[in-house]
Amino acid sequence: MGPGVPTVVTFDREDCTVPDSAIDPRDPQRSAPHTLLRDVRLGSGGPTVDVRSAGGRVVEVMAPGAPEDGARVLRCAGGTLLPGLVDAHVHAVQWAGARxxxxxxxxxxxxxxxxxxxxxxxxxxxxxxxxxxxxxxxxxxxxxxxxxxxxxxxxxxxxxxxxxxxxxxxxxxxxxxxxxxxxxxxxxxxxxxxxxxxxxLPAEPVALRDRWVMEAMEAAAARGVTGVTDFEFADTVEDWTRRLRTAPPTVRVACSIARPLLDAAIGRGLRTGQPVPEGHGVLTVGPLKLFVDGSLNTRTALCHEPYPGADAGSGRLELEPEELVALMERAWAHGVEPAVHAIGDRAATVALDAFAEVGCPGRVEHAQLVRAEDLHRFAALGVVVGVQPAHAPDDRDVAERYWPDRLERAYRYADLLAAGARLEIGSDAPVAPLDPWDGIASAVARTDDERPPWHAEQAIPVGAALAAASEGRTGIAVGDRADLMVTALDPAEVAPQDLRELPVVATLLAGRPTHVADALR
Known part of the structure; x- marks a missing residue:
């Protein structure tokens, strides 16, 4: 055993020999199997160890060769064990349909x-x-x-x-x-x-649409995803509760609240972060989604300066500041945190001003254009920045046309990190694929084609990108939730442009395998 990797047991292991036939796949945390991961590197650059999980938690980190004790064993052949990935911004039904x-x-x-x-x-x-x-x-x-x-x-x-x-x-x-x-x-x-x-628009039958969504989540698990925040414009709490009545979960889901459903959510007693009843341990209540502006492609992202062109305007304000503050105050008074869509730099300012006035935690989604004087305010206000790095290479051409005089403010992930902001990476699927490796690679490489990096000064290290794609988790220790993935290669040893295709050989949700590559079977 290398230095710094002691053999530690701190959790009760009485459930470690529960047979697979006794496992309820819809409640992975309470009935998670006893799983032993053999021959894994403990994090990027870490030592080779065996890792045991039980009851949904990591219970032991041991020298290689630990006894099996009736565990389900995955022989990982030197793969790298990392926290599971969490896509912080998806639209589940739209992504399932887009496929x-x-x-x-x-x-x-x-x-x-x-x-x-x-x-x-x-x-x-x-x-x-x-x-x-x-x-x-x-x-x-x-x-x-x-x-x-x-x-x-x-x-x-x-x-x-x-x-x-x-x-x-x-x-x-x-x-x-x-x-x-x-x-x-x-x-x-x-x-x-x-x-x-x-x-x-006419929709597919609910049962068919639900099946498509669950298939999309299975595909996400194959890329190391163990959690998503679903920003679908619907009653996501009801939708996901229904889905889990008929199919086992492969990911945890934070169920956002659409603005028209705020009063109903308050009436149901929903609070951000709380478990959803009948959610089988994997569903929680997410944030309230509010829109300050539109998007870059439609030139409705709200900016401090006008777009090029005689009558182009500066974008569209979707919520007046007074109304935004009122909605945020009402939500926070009932324990619901806001997630505010803000793409243009004036939209970011409006959102941050509202957070300052209300004094609540929450999120700003996208923040694709941010003024220097606003960079420090995210950390100062305790506001998470939900970013989609895959949008940067996708948008580089349209950004150069419509934001040519302000590109130094665009997709500035390195500057946000330097200012102390907490970044969480999402895909905004179907805007980009529900695959956090696409966002990680874009954050590190700042390109997704043969062109050189776009504004390489805003690239961030792979470790920072992995943390932003894992809800801030930077390592694995005894007592951690056993939402894990094993990659075939150490991401730190992979060229930035190759991260997008990094093979994931195993994914575990609360210790229960949701994806196992053929090489490990």
């Missing part, structure tokens, strides 16, 4: 998007009468405009709905408008109207 939609990411114009969609439907026809759906278009750099007539000419009579990569724009055909009883000159909706239209 089955036509991607329009390659389109460089509205016409090209329509052509790409039509070609894909030739290869994978959608039955007549069913909704045709696409996503991931980025029209901020396109030379032509979105219009319902483009869709009608290419797919006459078909109901078509297309969503932008940032989820702030939807584009509907005339037949899709008819489905929701709307008449609109262009069929293009942004911000609040986009969300209302999205909610009004």
């Amino acid at each position: 089955r939609k036509v991607s329009l990411a390659a389109a460089d114009s509205a016409q090209a998007a329509v052509d790409l969609l039509a070609a894909e439907l030739e290869r994978r026809p959608v039955p007549a009468g069913e909704l045709v759906q696409g996503y991931d278009f980025r029209d901020g750099l396109w030379p032509d405009l979105l219009h319902k007539d483009l869709l009608e000419r290419a797919l006459p009579g078909r109901a078509v709905t297309l969503f932008s990569s940032d989820l702030h724009t939807c584009w509907l055909s005339p037949a899709a408008l008819d489905l929701i009883g709307r008449d609109h000159p262009t069929g293009v909706f942004v911000e609040g109207e986009c969300m209302a239209v999205t909610a009004a």
